[in-house]
Amino acid sequence: MNLKRTFGTILTVLGIVGLIWGAYTFLAGGGSVGNVSVNQFSSLVPFILGLIFFFTGISLIKGTKDTA
Template identity: 70%
Template sequence: MNLKRTFGAILTVLGIIGIIMGAYSFMSGGKNVAGLSMNTATALVPFIVGLIFFFSGISLIKHTGDRA
C-alpha cells in the first residue's frame, strides 16, 4: 500500500473527527464538551482545522498515482 494514500486516509479520518467535534461544540452553546469549555467562537477552531485536514487528506488520496 502506498504511504501517501495511507497518510491521506489518516488525515481524512482526523478531519472528520475535527469537523464533528467542532460542529458538536458549536451546537452545544457554550457547555463543556469532552471536558473542555468551548464557546461558539472557540468552537470554530477544531472545525477549521478539521476542514483543512479533511481536504488535504482527500487531495492526497485523489492525486497519488498507483504503482504496481
C-alpha cells in the same frame, strides 16, 4: 498501499473527527463538552482545522497514483 495514501487516509479521518467535534460544540452553544470547556466561537477552530485536514487528505488520496 502507498505511504501518501495512508497519510491521506489518516488526515481524512482526523478531519472528519474535527468537523464533527467542532460542529457539535458550536451547536451545543459551548460550555463543557467531554471535560473540555469551550465557548461557541472558539469551537470554530477545530472545525476549520478539520476542514483543512479533510480536504488535504482527500487531495492526497485522489492525487496519488497506484504503481506496483
